[in-house]
Amino acid sequence: MRILVCVKQVPAKDAPIKVAGDGAWIREDVAYETNEPDAYALEEALRQREAHGGEVVALTVGPARAAQVLREALAKGADRAIHVAGDDAHRLDSYAAAEAIARAIAGEKFDLIFTGLQSEDYGYGQTGVVLAELLGIAHATIIMQVQPAAGGVRVKRELENGYFQYLNLPLPAVLTIQSGINKLRYATLMGIKQAKSKPLATVALADLGVSPSLNRQSVAKLYVPVKTKKTELLEGPAKEVAAQLAARLKNDLRVI
Amino acid sequence: MLKFRDVDFIGFASLLSDNERLVRDSTRQWAEANLTPIIEGCAREGRFPRELVPEMGRLGLFGANLHGYGCAGMSNVEYGLVMQELERVDSGIRSFVSVQSALVMYPIFAFGSEEQKNRWLPRLQSGEAIGCFGLTEPDFGSNPGGMRTRARRQGDEYVLNGEKMWITSGSIAHVAVVWAKDDDNVVSGFLVETDRPGFRAEDIHGKYSLRASVTSSLSFHDVRIPAANRLPGATGLKHALMCLNQARYGIGWGAVGAAMQCYDTALQYSLFRVQFGGKPLAAHQLTQEKLAGMITEISKAQLLAWHVGRLKDQNRADHGHISMLKRNNVAMALDVARTARDMLGANGIADEYPIFRHMANLESVKTYEGTHDIHTLAIGEKVTGIAAFE
Ligand SMILES: Cc1cc2nc3c(=O)[nH]c(=O)nc-3n(C[C@H](O)[C@H](O)[C@H](O)COP(=O)(O)OP(=O)(O)OC[C@H]3O[C@@H](n4cnc5c(N)ncnc54)[C@H](O)[C@@H]3O)c2cc1C
Numbered sequence: 001m002r003i004l005v006c007v008k009q010v011p012a013k014d015a016p017i018k019v020a021g022d023g024a025w026i027r028e029d030v031a032y033e034t035n036e037p038d039a040y041a042l043e044e045a046l047r048q049r050e051a052h053g054g055e056v057v058a059l060t061v062g063p064a065r066a067a068q069v070l071r072e073a074l075a076k077g078a079d080r081a082i083h084v085a086g087d088d089a090h091r092l093d094s095y096a097a098a099e100a101i102a103r104a105i106a107g108e109k110f111d112l113i114f115t116g117l118q119s120e121d122y123g124y125g126q127t128g129v130v131l132a133e134l135l136g137i138a139h140a141t142i143i144m145q146v147q148p149a150a151g152g153v154r155v156k157r158e159l160e161n162g163y164f165q166y167l168n169l170p171l172p173a174v175l176t177i178q179s180g181i182n183k184l185r186y187a188t189l190m191g192i193k194q195a196k197s198k199p200l201a202t203v204a205l206a207d208l209g210v211s212p213s214l215n216r217q218s219v220a221k222l223y224v225p226v227k228t229k230k231t232e233l234l235e236g237p238a239k240e241v242a243a244q245l246a247a248r249l250k251n252d253l254r255v256i
Numbered sequence: 257m258l259k260f261r262d263v264d265f266i267g268f269a270s271l272l273s274d275n276e277r278l279v280r281d282s283t284r285q286w287a288e289a290n291l292t293p294i295i296e297g298c299a300r301e302g303r304f305p306r307e308l309v310p311e312m313g314r315l316g317l318f319g320a321n322l323h324g325y326g327c328a329g330m331s332n333v334e335y336g337l338v339m340q341e342l343e344r345v346d347s348g349i350r351s352f353v354s355v356q357s358a359l360v361m362y363p364i365f366a367f368g369s370e371e372q373k374n375r376w377l378p379r380l381q382s383g384e385a386i387g388c389f390g391l392t393e394p395d396f397g398s399n400p401g402g403m404r405t406r407a408r409r410q411g412d413e414y415v416l417n418g419e420k421m422w423i424t425s426g427s428i429a430h431v432a433v434v435w436a437k438d439d440d441n442v443v444s445g446f447l448v449e450t451d452r453p454g455f456r457a458e459d460i461h462g463k464y465s466l467r468a469s470v471t472s473s474l475s476f477h478d479v480r481i482p483a484a485n486r487l488p489g490a491t492g493l494k495h496a497l498m499c500l501n502q503a504r505y506g507i508g509w510g511a512v513g514a515a516m517q518c519y520d521t522a523l524q525y526s527l528f529r530v531q532f533g534g535k536p537l538a539a540h541q542l543t544q545e546k547l548a549g550m551i552t553e554i555s556k557a558q559l560l561a562w563h564v565g566r567l568k569d570q571n572r573a574d575h576g577h578i579s580m581l582k583r584n585n586v587a588m589a590l591d592v593a594r595t596a597r598d599m600l601g602a603n604g605i606a607d608e609y610p611i612f613r614h615m616a617n618l619e620s621v622k623t624y625e626g627t628h629d630i631h632t633l634a635i636g637e638k639v640t641g642i643a644a645f646e
Pocket of ligand 1: 355628
């Protein structure tokens with residue numbers, strides 16, 4: 001089984017972020033880390049390889065700094081890595097990023113392509129799905145489990161309200177992986193050392209003909225949510241107020 | 257417990273390669289997930305978390321800067337960053353790794369026979385075997401050359417008699433690297449399996465410091481070991497001191513980690529703790545003076561550790577450099593810990609925050625591996641050419 005895992009470098013979860021001058025994205029001077037669902041996607045790929053053999057290739061689309069997530073993937077056990085690099089690569093939307101990935105792997109054959117369910121920065125949750133469409137292959141999202149099955153794989157999808165769905169898919173296929181489905185391994189020091197001699201290929205985004213001009217979505221404005229405090233008093237007999245409160249919680253705030 | 261935020265005022269990370277940062281971050285992730293949650297409890301109970309040893313071995317933390325025999329083959333800066341991240345959580349855990357790596361694996365690696373290396377290094381690397389290092393004696397601490405422990409040759413064996421004191425991991429060790437005088441009065445290194453008749457290890461209780469690390473006294477009563485257990489390359493006190501140099505180098509980085517943790521805690525605390533006029537403590541000049549002093553000293557210590565690490569990678573670090581690194585960085589960390597303790601007020605003495613534990617730990621770190629004053633004399637001798645020990 002040959003598995004491609006798409007990993008993205010995103011601002012660290014607890015990093016204090018600042019909106020950039022142009023108001024369209026954040027400033028670069030933050031700490032970065034591997035997008036969490038992608039870490040689970042990589043872990044799942046490594047486990048599949050350990051169980052069934054094959055090759056795991058990690059790929060990222062991002063500026064030079066993003067090579068770090070590939071080094072981490074190699075240290076954890078990926079066999080090789082592909083860096084689709086460009087200074088403005090972090091400005092691509094899902095469609096343009098999927099184009100970049102599809103073009104970068106044009107000469108390769110993968111049985112499975114894993115992405116994370118969504119990225120923790122833009123949160124589109126689309127890249128894997130669009131990639132499958134561009135490649136003309138099957139896909140399924142929010143994957144909890146992957147098992148070999150006749151002619152392909154059997155997967156478990158998470159639906160809402162604690163429901164799951166089991167599906168059989170033909171190969172090749174794109175699966176977007178849910179966080180928390182396995183236990184992440186740590187990169188060992190030996191792994192980090194070995195990673196130095198594993199192949200890490202760099203492909204220029206420009207050579208693939210991809211740039212943010214392909215974007216079909218744009219960020220209109222980015223701002224830090226303004227905290228507003230609003231107190232509303234519901235008045236009337238207790239019974240009526242209770243009914244009003246229940247209606248508000250259900251319809252306006254949607255918490256019940 | 258406050259979540260640690262990186263401490264890097266001067267863009268220190270830009271001096272590190274991508275791989276070095278990966279080493280630091282991976283060790284940090286592991287330590288935060290596995291050590292941080294249990295360490296306060298371990299210190300309270302006076303318990304070393306031995307259950308983590310196999311995992312630490314699997315990660316490659318033991319003998320990380322040695323090459324071959326299953327070791328990770330890290331550079332010295334990478335090794336230093338590992339020490340920094342371990343000691344950021346607890347000096348006792350870092351002590352365990354230092355002893356295993358620099359005081360047990362290193363002498364076997366550097367002075368051992370091929371047979372000794374093959375027998376011990378892979379097992380020590382994986383954590384299957386634990387080692388200890390016996391140099392200090394009840395009557396000989398700063399001056400180990402006066403030691404009384406003897407190894408007398410009898411046929412194919414050596415017979416050891418004597419006592420060692422303050423030995424990290426002594427009672428949990430499978431093998432002890434013991435320094436003893438041979439028949440020619442030469443301080444020599446011996447590998448002593450701890451299940452040999454006549455060997456006893458007893459824990460030292462009542463410590464206020466390094467409570468998550470085991471400290472023991474060892475006694476040798478006619479302990480017979482095969483002559484082949486002698487470390488062939490370890491003849492003379494200088495070889496024991498070479499081991500200590502390895503460990504001191506790691507301590508120089510570890511102390512930076514402890515200081516980073518104390519500083520970050522004090523900074524975060526002073527930003528949310530409000531006294532007088534609705535302002536956080538951090539808005540007062542006296543607090544800022546403390547924070548500015550701490551971050552300046554931490555930044556200088558980071559640069560010193562990094563520089564000595566680069567020198568060590570080029571085989572150009574001498575014992576004077578390492579004395580300066582150990583002396584400066586440990587004293588710096590102890591000062592930072594004490595100031596941070598002060599800045600947290602009453603909370604500074606509670607184990608809800610890691611500061612008091614770090615502060616108490618660092619008292620040991622200041623003493624072992626050559627006390628602060630002994631390193632003063634070592635540097636003094638280096639610059640003047642005059643030894644002032646006696
Ligand atoms: C927790 C812990 C773990 C340890 N682990 C180990 C271990 O694993 N293996 C091991 O072999 N040892 C170990 N040690 C022992 C440690 O290395 C010694 O404690 C240290 O070398 C100091 O020796 P001492 O305690 O006998 O103090 P002393 O040598 O008696 O020194 C007492 C004081 O006198 C000062 N002093 C000494 N000589 C001079 C001088 N000439 N001029 C001026 N001042 C001087 C010292 O700086 C110190 O302040 C450990 C110690 C501790 C606390």
